[in-house]
Amino acid sequence: MANILVTGGAGYIGSHTSKQLAASGHTPIVYDNLANGHRDAVRWEPFEAGDITDGARLREVIGLHKPQAAIHFAGLIEVGISVVDPAAFYDTNVNGSLTLLRALVDAGVGSVVFSSTAAVYGQPQSVPIPEDAPSAPINPYGETKRAVEAMLGYFAAAHGLRYAALRYFNAAGADPEGDLGERHDPESHLIPLVLFAALGQRPHIDVYGTDYPTPDGTAVRDYAHVCDLSSAHVAALDYLAASPEPLIANLGTGAGYSVRQVVETCRRITQRNIPSQDAPRRAGDSPELVAAVDRARERIGWRAQMSDLDTIVATAWAWHRAQAGE
Numbered sequence: 001m002a003n004i005l006v007t008g009g010a011g012y013i014g015s016h017t018s019k020q021l022a023a024s025g026h027t028p029i030v031y032d033n034l035a036n037g038h039r040d041a042v043r044w045e046p047f048e049a050g051d052i053t054d055g056a057r058l059r060e061v062i063g064l065h066k067p068q069a070a071i072h073f074a075g076l077i078e079v080g081i082s083v084v085d086p087a088a089f090y091d092t093n094v095n096g097s098l099t100l101l102r103a104l105v106d107a108g109v110g111s112v113v114f115s116s117t118a119a120v121y122g123q124p125q126s127v128p129i130p131e132d133a134p135s136a137p138i139n140p141y142g143e144t145k146r147a148v149e150a151m152l153g154y155f156a157a158a159h160g161l162r163y164a165a166l167r168y169f170n171a172a173g174a175d176p177e178g179d180l181g182e183r184h185d186p187e188s189h190l191i192p193l194v195l196f197a198a199l200g201q202r203p204h205i206d207v208y209g210t211d212y213p214t215p216d217g218t219a220v221r222d223y224a225h226v227c228d229l230s231s232a233h234v235a236a237l238d239y240l241a242a243s244p245e246p247l248i249a250n251l252g253t254g255a256g257y258s259v260r261q262v263v264e265t266c267r268r269i270t271q272r273n274i275p276s277q278d279a280p281r282r283a284g285d286s287p288e289l290v291a292a293v294d295r296a297r298e299r300i301g302w303r304a305q306m307s308d309l310d311t312i313v314a315t316a317w318a319w320h321r322a323q324a325g326e
């Protein structure tokens with residue numbers, strides 16, 4: 001049907017989305033510098049190596065493939081690293097997005113879907129968090145994403161660029177067919193870390209904070225299956241093809257699970273011993289981050305279909321076992 005430029009398509013969410021784009025009849029044009037992505041995760045060709053801050057290379061690739069729209073996943077994602085190296089985050093996430101938007105507008109590519117994050121909300125006043133809650137990031141990572149959301153708004157006003165900013169909560173799980181999964185390095189996400197402990201690749205899982213005002217005292221997060229996130233991107237493309245109205249929408253389930261619930265679910269599904277160790281709270285962690293999900297349902301007809309915790313953990317477990325050669 002259409003060529004879709006997928007920046008960061010060699011990464012976790014971008015590779016799963018490329019698979020769904022191909023299944024929907026589109027051709028994903030993956031643009032990635034492989035800083036954190038994997039060449040073997042680009043299974044739905046073509047692959048174009050390039051840096052998101054390289055305007056000349058972006059123009060070349062856009063000129064060659066003439067995409068109808070772009071999905072912009074490329075970026076640095078590790079909150080802790082953003083605190084010690086904010087310049088790298090401003091360069092890749094803000095300057096890189098600016099470079100991409102300029103190239104898209106110059107080439108007449110009229111629509112972009114952007115990977116935003118719950119980190120734009122910072123420490124929310126209450127949950128579930130609606131999209132019109134104040135944007136108040138508490139780290140450079142969230143700040144760069146907020147900056148790009150603002151940039152998209154200004155490009156829309158000035159150039160008629162159509163955009164969707166999708167604010168993911170916690171992406172988790174793996175392709176149920178086993179083609180793809182999560183391979184961050186360093187890994188900081190809870191579910192893979194718990195599964196590494198199940199595989200004996202880590203001695204235990206640290207539980208940061210056991211005295212939060214939550215039912216069991218541990219932090220609560222909203223986990224969405226990566227394949228559900230992928231289908232939201234395909235739905236957002238359809239939306240943008242039909243509507244000039246910008247879309248800013250949370251992607252989550254509206255249900256939260258505590259760290260202890262996640263660890264227990266992993267123990268039950270893996271049937272392995274998973275030692276855990278209580279640890280102090282980490283600075284900047286919110287007690288509870290849960291998405292209000294009405295807007296995505298109303299505007300793009302999206303609702304998580306396979307994001308129950310058992311499915312998330314079972315698909316991730318199959319992937320990590322295979323990676324470990326079990």
Ligand SMILES: NC(=O)c1ccc[n+]([C@@H]2O[C@H](COP(=O)([O-])OP(=O)(O)OC[C@H]3O[C@@H](n4cnc5c(N)ncnc54)[C@H](O)[C@@H]3O)[C@@H](O)[C@H]2O)c1
Pocket residue numbers: 007008009010011012013014031032033034035036037038050051052053072073074075076077092096115116117118167168169170171172184
């Ligand atoms: N994983 C999550 O839970 C989560 C939550 C909220 C938002 N997000 C956002 O979703 C997007 C994708 O996240 P992910 O988990 O798939 O991360 P990822 O690290 O697996 O994928 C990011 C991709 O971007 C590429 N990249 C990095 N710098 C680049 C550059 N300078 N030029 C070209 N490519 C570059 C990497 O090589 C990688 O393939 C990111 O923008 C992230 O901020 C992720």
